[in-house]
Amino acid sequence: MGLIEIKDLKVHYPIRGGFLNKVVDYVYAVDGVDFEIETGKTYGLVGESGSGKSTIGKTIVGLEKATAGEILFENTNVVSKRARKSIGYNKDVQMIFQDSMSSLNPKKRVLDIIAEPIRNFENLSVQEEKKRVQNLLDIVGMPTDALYKYPHEFSGGQRQRLGVARAVATNPKLIIADEPVSALDLSVQAQVLNFMKRIQEEYNLSYLFISHDLGVVKHMCDNIAIMNHGRFVEIGTREDIYNNPQHIYTKRLLSAIPKIDVENREKHKQERRKVEQDFRDLYSQYYDENGRVYDLKTISPTHQAAIKTTEGGGQ
Numbered sequence: 675m676g677l678i679e680i681k682d683l684k685v686h687y688p689i690r691g692g693f694l695n696k697v698v699d700y701v702y703a704v705d706g707v708d709f710e711i712e713t714g715k716t717y718g719l720v721g722e723s724g725s726g727k728s729t730i731g732k733t734i735v736g737l738e739k740a741t742a743g744e745i746l747f748e749n750t751n752v753v754s755k756r757a758r759k760s761i762g763y764n765k766d767v768q769m770i771f772q773d774s775m776s777s778l779n780p781k782k783r784v785l786d787i788i789a790e791p792i793r794n795f796e797n798l799s800v801q802e803e804k805k806r807v808q809n810l811l812d813i814v815g816m817p818t819d820a821l822y823k824y825p826h827e828f829s830g831g832q833r834q835r836l837g838v839a840r841a842v843a844t845n846p847k848l849i850i851a852d853e854p855v856s857a858l859d860l861s862v863q864a865q866v867l868n869f870m871k872r873i874q875e876e877y878n879l880s881y882l883f884i885s886h887d888l889g890v891v892k893h894m895c896d897n898i899a900i901m902n903h904g905r906f907v908e909i910g911t912r913e914d915i916y917n918n919p920q921h922i923y924t925k926r927l928l929s930a931i932p933k934i935d936v937e938n939r940e941k942h943k944q945e946r947r948k949v950e951q952d953f954r955d956l957y958s959q960y961y962d963e964n965g966r967v968y969d970l971k972t973i974s975p976t977h978q979a980a981i982k983t984t985e986g987g988g989q
């Protein structure tokens with residue numbers, strides 16, 4: 675069942691200039707995207723830096739304003755603050771931020787950081803609150819003595835776990851996880867991802883998992899959208915994207931996944947070179963004359979890609 679449905683979402687930031695500080699142009703950070711996240715599933719959002727991933731995440735939680743489009747959460751359009759308030763949306767949808775260092779208040783103790791979202795929605799006694807936070811620390815594998823420490827006393831991986839603990843504190847239905855492990859080394863990445871999976875199974879959570887790396891999302895996501903210049907270039911199931919990529923940009927992201935097998939290093943290098951060459955040679959089949967991504971075309975019931983249609987009526 676669909677938990678949240680995003681319909682033709684656009685987020686355009688005005689660029690001001692000149693001496694009257696008038697709007698001279700717009701950054702089309704998100705320019706017409708559609709997708710749906712099902713209960714208990716993980717939807718991956720993947721693309722290079724600047725493609726608009728965080729903007730989608732922030733707009734869903736209400737930190738950025740949608741220029742156009744709808745965000746339907748359990749069938750209520752939550753683009754307005756009033757609508758979000760009326761259905762308790764801010765409790766049900768939480769975000770793990772891209773940068774754990776700047777998103778955890780350095781002046782607050784862990785107890786206060788994690789309890790903050792709970793305080794917004796519940797009236798617990800001091801003892802009850804402490805117990806709840808201890809339990810959350812336990813879930814993400816942090817020791818109890820973390821309660822009275824400050825964010826700078828932890829490593830990057832530990833801070834990211836604190837971010838996860840804070841996000842699950844209100845027992846949400848959906849968590850937007852913006853590059854939750856990108857700043858971590860590989861072994862710690864796996865730990866945090868495993869926590870996230872465990873919590874997901876336990877609470878039937880849904881995730882929007884944002885990453886620039888197709889390697890990281892592979893084991894997390896049921897469905898994936900590949901994003902480029904504020905638009906989706908390809909959407910599909912995990913199998914569609916990894917086994918049958920259609921868009922040149924998806925192929926490029928796939929070839930960028932680091933390979934471990936040393937023996938085939940030369941082969942991988944050649945493959946990468948070939949994809950880069952194709953990207954240059956075939957550019958006009960995948961982007962229009964303004965460099966804009968085409969509309970999505972159906973490849974199969976689960977799979978769509980933004981490819982130019984040649985036979986009449988297309989773009």
Ligand SMILES: Nc1ncnc2c1ncn2[C@@H]1O[C@H](COP(=O)(O)OP(=O)(O)OP(=O)(O)O)[C@@H](O)[C@H]1O
Nearest residue numbers: 687701703721722723724725726727728729730886
């Ligand atoms: N508040 C803002 N005002 C103007 N432009 C913005 C603002 N926030 C983001 N942008 C622009 O919108 C585009 C998308 O930014 P966004 O942060 O969503 O990208 P991203 O895919 O999350 O990138 P990264 O992988 O680096 O985090 C970028 O061109 C960015 O410069």
Ligand SMILES: [Mg+2]
Nearest residue numbers: 727728729772
């Ligand atoms: Mg980002």
